Every structure is written in structure tokens, then in C-alpha cells.
Amino acid sequence: MADRLVPIGSAGGRAAAVLVAAVILSALLAVGLRADLLSGLGPGEWAAVRFTLAQAALSAVLSVGLAIPVARALARRQFYGRGVLITLLGAPFILPVIVAVLGLLAVFGRAGWINGALTAFGLPEVSIYGMHGVVLAHVFFNLPLSARLLLQGWQAIPAERFRLAAQLDLPPRAVWRVLEWPLLVRVVPGALALVFVICLTSFAVALTLGGGPRATTIELAIYQAFRFDFDLGKAALLSLVQLGLAGGAALIAFLVIPQIRFGTGLGRLQQRWDGIGTLQRLADTVWITAASFFLLGPLSAVVASGLSGLGKVPFSVWLAAWTSLWMALLSIFVLLVLALPMAGWIASRTRGGGEAVGLLGLSASPLMIGTGWFILLNPVVNPTDVALIVTAVVNALIALPFALRVLVPPVRDTLEQFSRLGAALNLRGWGFWRWVILPRVRPQIGFAAGLTGALSVGDLGVIALFADPDRATLPLQMYRLMGAYRMEAAAGAALVLLTLALGLFWLCDRGGRWHAEV
């Protein structure tokens, strides 16, 4: 590996990584320096740290663990509606928290479908509130996303390997051992780290479904420190703990990812001849059906209440949708400018530790980043004037780890396969990007762009400090409707949001695969 020819430079990637780290650490520093005194953490805060760790670890293991059979089933089955289902896998993740929670409660809540059915059969009610509720919600958000990430991994196995496996008539167990297990070892640690970090910064979901202050997370403690106590020292310290936990998890995950390679193929369409036994078919059907119900139940509740509220949606919501669309496009641009050079840099290194930098943005409290940059920018410019760019940058930072997770492996494979050819043709730098890398990772670029766009449509933005009253985003307008008692119209707005976000995701995702037959 050390003597590998690397046809692309690393300066751009390093610069992007330094920039990402600087954006977050300078915000942290700004908050820390404004603090009057550095107060330590009390027993309450330590309890929050323990709870946060426990729920995040449990959520990560369950989300990714359950995503494996689902992704495996999706990878080897073709069925009507598969494409739609795969697109919908992105949906829970982009929903604003409160919408997703209401959707979940429509199924699992006290007045939900499940309890309705139980009562009808004279069975006792089940309560969703508690640690299990928190984990259930996090699995709802992250299982589909993990399945989607794992599916990308499956698609990275060259088609020739499956052909060979079929020619050798390998039983499912052997296919698992020689192809799928090595694949999982390569992609699961990263997915685990990602879900763990997402759940670290959970706040409203954990509190609402946790059933009370038992379910206090670090993020809630940060919120309290900023808003009610105005204890900037404590806020900075808690943010540091949060970053430390995420950074630790990320480093462990990316350093243990073994450098397993599948060698290279001709990039032809993957066809599967394995998994045709009855037991295999049955198992896959069960997994796909169960995952679909788990995913579509709450989603259809969101859609149903959205449809009934759609008539009450005021014009301002459509204006806000327009604003959010612009914001999303800008976020996608910022993301690609950061993610592509970083992916190139990380892929040309032998170890994946660099990817941990990408997780910083996701693991930092948005409230901390917002406050830090407010402190830095406020003396120089009017925060409202930079609202758009700050929000786009923060959205891009949040999406960065997902983009890297899907981009790094194919870029690494491409470098591995084509570096010699590039050297022989003296194709280097931008030329190599333009002619070799970009065409080959186009599906992943489309996926990353779509996810970023969808995330920024659904994101509430960098808290109110940078809000521009004349240009509300769609989620803000939805929350305003709720705050003004207009829950039905808010449900309608949530449906507009869901449609816009998924539409944008679908367009980018399809665009990436257009004429690619993957």
C-alpha cells in the first residue's frame, strides 16, 4: 500500500478537513472564552452522560444489527415496489423530530393502533414511554438509514464475485462467509459509529419518549445551560464531553475497520443467483415485510394527518418551501465542495482515521455551533445577513459524515484499480477526478447530495440566533403553526416538507444512477 501511486493530491482534502475542524472548534472556543467561570459537572450532568451513552450504544447496536438482515434481503431480492421502498428508507431520518414522534405515537402510543388492537382483544395496554421507547424511536430513525448504507456496501461487491460464487454453486452459508461477512466487517463499524453519534445528540425524542427527566441527555443539559442558566462554561464543557464521546467512538470504529478488499471487477450490473432456497426466500420475505410495516406504519400516519390538514396550509408555507429548497441546494453545493476532496484524501490514505473529522459536525451540538459563531460574528456583521450561509454550512457539516461514509469506499476502490492506468496515461489531479473518479462514484454522489438536500429541508436550522423573520424555512413555519395552536395545518405543512425532502432526495439519487443501470 505504501508504494501505491496516488494520482490525486491531498491538499484540497486536508484543507477541507482543517476547515471543518476549525468551524467546530472555534465555536467551542468562543463559547468557552465567553464563560465567566468554568464550572464542573454535577451529579445530574453525569447521570445525563451515562444515560446518553447507554441509549446511544443500545440504539446503534439494534439499528445496525437489525439493518443487516433487511439490507441482505433487499440486496438479493427483486420485487415490485423495491425502488420506492428503498427511497422511503430515507424518510424517517429527515422528518422533523416532532412529526416523527407523533407518527410513532399514532402506532405505538397510548391511543395508538397497537394499543387499540390490544384493547379490542381484551389485552392489557403497553406503554411506549421509557428507555425502550427511546430506543424504538432511534431504531425507527436509524434502521432504515443503516440498511441504506449497508445496501451501498453490498452493491460495492463486484458482480463477478457473485457470478463466480454461483458457478461454484456455493451454499448461502459459504456466500455469507466469503463475500458478505468480509463486506460487513468493512461497513458495519462505520455505520455503528454514525448511528451512535446521531443518537448522542438526541434531545427532544429522548425526553418525550423516555417519559421524563430520567431520560435527560447531554444535549438537553447543554440546552438548559445555554438558555435557562446561561452558564456558558458548563455548556462548553458538556459540548466537549459530547465531542469527546463521539470522537472516541469514531476513532475506534474507523481504526478497526480492516482493509479488506474485494479486488476489482468490470463494473457490470450485479446479478444474484444465490439465496434461492425456500428457507432463504421465507426469511427474506419476513424481514422485508417486518421492516416495511415498521417503516410505513408511522409514515402513513404522518401522511394521513397531513392530507387532512393540507387544505388549511397557508400560503406562507409554500413560500417557506421555496426558501428551504434554495437552502437545500446551497447546502448540497457546500457539502460537495467539502466532501469530495476529503473523500479523495481519506481514500488515498491507508488508515481511515481521517473520516473521524467528518463526524465532528454531526456530534457537535447545533446550539453550541450556533452560539459560538454568533459570538464570533455578531461584532462584525448582522447575524441575519449571514443566516443563509451559516445554515447551509451547518447543514453540510451534519451531512458530511454520511457523504464520506458512502463516498470513501468506492473512491478507494477506484484509486486501487485505476492508479496504475492513470500513471501510465499521465492522468493526474483534476483530470483523474474528471475522467476516472467522478463517473465511477456518481451514484454515491447522487445519494450524498440527495441526503444533504433532504436533511436541510427537514432541519430546523441553526437555532433562532440566526433566524431571519422574513425568510422562514419550512420546518420553522411548521413549528410556528404548532405554536399558534394550528396543529392540523402544521400536519399539512409536515406533509409538504416530507414530499419536498423525499422528492429532492429521489431526484438526486436517480440523477446519480441515470444511465448507470445500477
Place this chain on the structure above:
Amino acid sequence: MKYLAFAAGVLGASALSAETPELIVYTYDSFVSEWGPGPAVKEAFEAECSCTLTFVDAGDGAALLARLKLEGARTDADIVLGLDTSLIAAARETGLFAPHAVEAEYDLPVAWEDDTFVPYDWGYFAFVHGADLAPPTNFRALADSDLKIVIQDPRSSTPGLGLLMWVKAAYGADAAQMWADLADNVVTVTSGWSEAYGLFLEGEADMVLSYTTSPAYHLIAEEDASKAAAAFDEGHYMQIEVAGKLAASDQADLADKFMAFMVSDGFQSIIPTTNWMYPAVVPQAGLPAGFETLIVPEKALLIAPDDVPQLREEALQEWLTALSR
């Protein structure tokens, strides 16, 4: 295109500001939204001040104060509108506010004497329930019942903090025991009012912590009489929302003018059906039809603003202990 137009607007505005003075008011989100009082207030005040009134949306009440502290004396704000009685002590402590010159006959259940903060509306916290439910008549009855409630977290929400103060004001040293008894009635705790109210409307709980005026929204705006507020015989805790003038304001006269306008009919008549609270000074035309159907608590509870910070610490610990078990 939109942003080009916006940029042009910004440039245009700065050229314009040389002639028309601008009054900047920091307030909370639901005040400035198109369903809140903001747009109508802006129109009414600009009609008589020959100035530009700009609302800056700073999140909720607590975020408002946090932002002010972040900006310090450098702030652009001339007025901060939307602090409540629980935040007044902390706001006063910043030393950023100047005394006001407003004189008004307030229609508040308690006497108001404060040289810095002027109230513009108020309400009673209450548990809102479906009209077909026979509500408990006090916290004790609620704790003894099987009724389920949703409340807001006092660490992130102003109504949540209000409930904490309510129980403290009603039960004093026995507040901790009351919370322990209420614990099994609490379905869950949400981070903000919207989430809790949404959960209640979805049928997740029998009652939700809100205001006695909440049923008025359903009645007046939706012609839906299916919601009611439970009257508790311990009395109801009040939330009084106030505004203050900043000492560093470069528009001191205009700020005074706004504060006076704030307690006049032009402002007060907008409040009931946009902020869904009681006006601090009832306008000449009286309250809108529908408000007479609301419960009127026999007793108004309020902890003196200066005692809130210390009591809050104590009450928060009791609350955390009781609900964490």
C-alpha cells in the same frame, strides 16, 4: 432571484434609515409569526410613529434573554418584549434595562409595581382537557386519580417552569411530596409547549399543561367547544409577560413611545385573539366574545419575581428527584 431582491432590500433599507428612525424590538417566535400579534402591532404602531418597527425573532422567552446576555450593551435592540415573571429577576440582573415612564391602570389580578418592566399580557396556567371529562378540582385530586397528563420540562420550557412555580406556590414545603404523588399521572415530559399540546390533541393524555385561555382559541378560531380548562381550588399560577427598554437604545424617545403604545387600545385589542392571553389593560371594547366562557380562577398565585431564581433551584431538584424514580 429572491436573494438578489433581498440584498437590494437590505441596501435600500440602509439608505432609507437615514430619514426614518427604526425601532428594533427583540421578541419570541410566536409573537412575530403571521398568526401572532406582530404583523398587526407593526401596522398599528407604524401608522402613528412615522418610524419603522422591526421585530427580531429570538426564539422563545428564555432564548430571548440568553441572546441579550450574549450581545450585552452592544445589542441593537431598543426594546425586549416577551420576558415573563420567572425571567424578570435574571433580566434585571443584567443591568441592561432602563426605567420606563409608563403609567397605566392595569387589569391584572395582582398589583403591578415595577419601574423597569411593563406588562402587556397575562394568563393563568391550567390543565386543558376534553370538555366531556369531569376534571379534578385540585392537584391532590389529580394525583389520586388515574388521569394522565403531559407537561413541559422546566429546564427547557417557560410553561414547564410555570408549573414548577405553581406547585411550589400552592404547596410550599409539601411540593416535593405532591410531585412524588403526581409522578404516576405524568405520561411524559416534553421539551416545549407545542410538543405537549400536539401529544394531547393526538389523545396521548387526558390533560395538558397550558393556559385557561387555550379553550378560547378552539372556540373562537375553530368554533370548537370541545376543550375546557380545569379550575383548581388551590388557585392558578400566573404568567405575566413584560417588555423592557434597553438603556443603550439609540431611539430612547421612540422606545418610550412604543412602551406607552403597548398599554393602549391599539396594541391591547390585538392581544386576545392572536397571543391568546388576557390583555394587561382591557381595551374599551372589552374582551372578544367567547372569553366570557373561560374559567376564572378564584385565586391568583404568583411568586415575587425576585424570589424565583432561588426557589427555582430548590423546586427543580424536587421535581427531578420525584420524576426520576
